[in-house]
Amino acid sequence: MTAPQRKNQVMLSAVQPSNKLTIGNYLGALKNWVHHQNDFDCWFFAVNLHAITVRQDPKELREQTYRAVATYIAAGIQPENATLFVQSQVPEHAELAWILNCYSYMGELSRMTQFKDKSQKAGENIPVGLFTYPVLMASDILLYDTDLVPVGADQKQHIELTRDLAIRMNNLYGEDLFKVPQPMIPPVGAKIMSLQEPTAKMSKSDPDPNASVFLSDSDDQIRKKIKRAVTDSGSEIADDDSKPGVKNLLTIQSAITGKSIAEIVTSYTGKQYGHLKGDTAELVVQAVSPLRNEADRLYQERQFLEQVLAQGAQKARERASQTLKRCYDRIGLLR
Numbered sequence: 001m002t003a004p005q006r007k008n009q010v011m012l013s014a015v016q017p018s019n020k021l022t023i024g025n026y027l028g029a030l031k032n033w034v035h036h037q038n039d040f041d042c043w044f045f046a047v048n049l050h051a052i053t054v055r056q057d058p059k060e061l062r063e064q065t066y067r068a069v070a071t072y073i074a075a076g077i078q079p080e081n082a083t084l085f086v087q088s089q090v091p092e093h094a095e096l097a098w099i100l101n102c103y104s105y106m107g108e109l110s111r112m113t114q115f116k117d118k119s120q121k122a123g124e125n126i127p128v129g130l131f132t133y134p135v136l137m138a139s140d141i142l143l144y145d146t147d148l149v150p151v152g153a154d155q156k157q158h159i160e161l162t163r164d165l166a167i168r169m170n171n172l173y174g175e176d177l178f179k180v181p182q183p184m185i186p187p188v189g190a191k192i193m194s195l196q197e198p199t200a201k202m203s204k205s206d207p208d209p210n211a212s213v214f215l216s217d218s219d220d221q222i223r224k225k226i227k228r229a230v231t232d233s234g235s236e237i238a239d240d241d242s243k244p245g246v247k248n249l250l251t252i253q254s255a256i257t258g259k260s261i262a263e264i265v266t267s268y269t270g271k272q273y274g275h276l277k278g279d280t281a282e283l284v285v286q287a288v289s290p291l292r293n294e295a296d297r298l299y300q301e302r303q304f305l306e307q308v309l310a311q312g313a314q315k316a317r318e319r320a321s322q323t324l325k326r327c328y329d330r331i332g333l334l335r
């Protein structure tokens with residue numbers, strides 16, 4: 001691996017600290033971040049400004065933010081290898097977002113699938129922040145001269161908008177204003193689905209607590225949820241799109257063990273759904289239990305977390321303020 005060269009490439013990603021993180025966040029995102037932290041110049045953060053696009057309880061939001069950071073570290077992110085920070089502690093994010101707002105079009109933002117979904121659920125009064133959410137995300141990305149953004153397939157449209165905005169501004173103000181980032185979408189397999197409705201993505205905001213395994217769940221809760229997972233009619237364990245429930249359990253196993261789905265399927269020849277569920281439950285317990293215990297411990301170490309975040313914010317501000325200054329200069333804003 002050509003690690004020293006790739007360290008020049010910037011990788012950046014973020015998760016909202018709303019609600020508790022799920023095994024979907026861990027297997028689909030966090031685990032991947034940990035894997036890449038030595039290869040790239042990594043920037044990982046909790047996007048609490050994005051979280052307030054829907055109402056949050058202040059105490060919960062604050063605590064979930066600490067909890068998210070504790071979980072990142074427990075999962076193996078090393079603050080000396082990757083810059084770890086909280087979005088609201090780096091004011092440049094909100095500042096660049098305002099500028100980008102002035103170059104974004106109502107039409108393109110109206111076409112964002114996530115906005116259409118979320119605004120439907122928002123009732124009569126749709127917060128403007130829900131509409132401009134992708135602009136803040138573009139700001140997150142462009143501030144760090146990012147090359148690669150590992151995200152789930154559902155975020156690809158937002159990365160495309162980020163690219164469009166970067167290109168649009170570069171055309172107006174010079175090619176070297178913003179680096180145009182690339183999405184890095186993991187193979188379909190890494191997408192973990194709801195345990196109760198396996199055709200929908202596992203979501204930390206799902207109102208049905210049995211639909212998701214949270215990284216803070218006890219071993220017993222994990223076992224119960226996986227044993228209650230919706231499987232499909234029939235009894236054969238196969239990698240088949242008509243069996244999304246079974247496929248999801250196979251995917252979870254594959255994401256934890258690194259084995260291929262085909263290999264796992266073969267090992268279940270002649271076995272029942274009960275075996276698959278029992279084994280999946282144990283694998284998830286083995287993966288989550290040490291992570292939860294370490295996150296619980298770190299979560300109590302408030303001073304340590306605050307120190308990590310203060311350092312992270314300082315590093316982030318050093319980089320972000322350079323980009324922002326470049327942008328102010330080009331546009332003709334005094335700074």
Ligand code: TRP
Binds near residue numbers: 015050151155
């Ligand atoms: N919108 C992303 C999500 O919901 C979170 C996010 C915000 C993000 N800013 C980002 C992801 C920047 C990658 C890069 O998953």
